[in-house]
Amino acid sequence: MNITARLADRVLSLALEGRLDAFGSGELAACLKRDFGADVVCVLLDMTRVDYISSAGIRVLLPIHKELARRGGALILASLQNYCREVLEVTGFSDVLPQFDSVEKARISARRIALRKHNQENWDHLETASMDQGAVRIMKAGGGPGAVEVLGDVRDVLHARVTPQDLLSKRFFETEYSIGLGGLGRAPEDFFEIMGEMITIGGTMVWLPTDGHDTPDFLIPKVDKGGVMVRTGYNISLAGGFDEFMVFESRDAAGTTISQLYRDLFQLARRRRADFKGLLGLALRGQAAAVYGSGVLRSPVAPFAPANGGLITDPSNIGEWMACDREPRHRDVTLLACGVGADLTGPLDAFDAAELNKAFYLHPANIGAKTELLHNHAVIFKEQPFPERPTDLEGEIRRVVQEGEFVDMRHLLDNSTITRALIGVSYVQAVRPDPHGEPSAAA
The missing domain is CATH 3.30.750.24 (STAS domain)
Known part of the structure; x- marks a missing residue:
């Protein structure tokens, strides 16, 4: 030897x-x-x-x-x-x-x-930073360069023009942190007409079937043999690992909104990181004071497209297509969230324009006067104690999945509030096609 x-x-x-x-x-x-x-x-x-x-x-x-x-x-x-x-x-x-x-x-x-x-x-000697809405303790995570990998096109979802030929499949181990539109099933006819909001996080795939029951479903494989696939019409994944972990504490006991948290992180990135190009990818294990959610009510596929030819989010269509909370759906819960955010106060020209437009709906009518464009999904559990001195995001996410009581999964609206969180931060360097998608029709 x-x-x-x-x-x-x-x-x-x-x-x-x-x-x-x-x-x-x-x-x-x-x-x-x-x-x-x-x-x-x-x-x-x-x-x-x-x-x-x-x-x-x-x-x-x-x-x-x-x-x-x-x-x-x-x-x-x-x-x-x-x-x-x-x-x-x-x-x-x-x-x-x-x-x-x-x-x-x-x-x-x-x-x-x-x-x-x-x-x-070295917890007591780690870098700390004060932000408008709270404070963070910052740790190197060992990942990067980060990327957002895209399957499908968000515009096809918003126009409800996804076809069976657009469907793609990914293996669980290739979708560690991702969000989008999808479902589970052996063949397209098993899920095509009931696809809904989906997230993969902590080795778990959770989706909200649009079958009228408004009840999320999930799968937690113990062994990944590659046989069970995530089916999707649109999916964005965080690739390359995280550059930093941050432990966030809100200044306000009532919590910090998701939009405020992203704004603070954008501002902090501009101050600290020369490699910040305007996009952040986040995954977090957090304590939420209030959760506002939304979800599509029907699968945004071509046979169901609005008769008026408009977007499913147009004022004339949104009532039939989207369920959006006006009051908190959940209070004082633990959540696992994954998402991406674009800082619209600066240029995004460092990224491939075609792929960026597949990931975000950047039409001027959608942007308007917004300073950021966010897309986040969350899995909600009954409240669990927040760990002391957390440094292991993957371990904490696994612990919540294994020990927590599952409550819900939704598209996370920007006015949801977070009091504390362990956050994985990716300073996205590229938006590119996801190489792992396989045609679902052949699966």
Whole structure:
């Protein structure tokens, strides 16, 4: 067993070559005894050149896995060959040890875990900033450059001209943070005429079928085998990870509106970030004082298009097409939200105009005197305590999904109010086509 070790930023990377059998595991154990110091929070095993692993090899890994878990870190496997992957599956360890199909993806994950540990240990010394509506504590997240990836066209939704040929499918693991119009089902005829608002967040797909029952439905796959697909006529995803995490506290006990929060974040980005181009992608786990929601009442597909040829949001059509809350639908709840915001006080010419117009409806009649254009969806749960010193957005989102009591899902209106939130912020550098869509008609 040949082993090349490298320690950097509290991540111990080991490139292995040979057989991880009883003999090879002894050599790996000796290497770990020498290099696995008290400060290490991640061990990354590059398994590209390992064609064999046995229970003897797995037994060497388990104590390291347990110790790293105790430290708040992880043992990560990268680029497993088929036989090694099969051994982990039949021995029951496939779900225990995180696996990535490339070394680069594993390195990104390891760096993020190490950053999270750094943020926890240096909480009192993290950057803070005061904003008009509150204050934030800012942490590096290890992601970027961020992008918004687009499937379909928002104009087709607003004109109710989506056809079966426009439908696309995405696998769950390709839609970690996304919003749009969609549904679930085996074939287009199962969902085409009842598609509604949708969100994917925390390994969960939630959608609001337009079947007249006004009841959201959801799916939480335990294992992603790629068989169950998210079906969509329009979807925007946050790609590239988050540049920063922020812990927000509202100055007003009644909360800060979504529009005010975005304005503050735009202003903060202009002040702090040379790479801010006018778009932000956000995902958050927050406490909401009041939630105002909306949703389409019928699937915006060509057979149902308004007879007058107008938009579904036109004054003459909106009553038949949209349900919009005039009073809070929910008060004092926990929510998981995902969305994008465009700062209209400056130019957006750094982005591909064609793709930008597919993501946002930038027609002058829609913009008017607005200073921002926002699109956010939220999954609502009964109120859970806000964590102290939160640094792990994905972990907090998973905890809410696993432990929380699901209440609702809606398009989140801009006058909804947030009192506290852990926010993942992406300073979007590009708006581009999503490469992961597959024709639903062929699914």
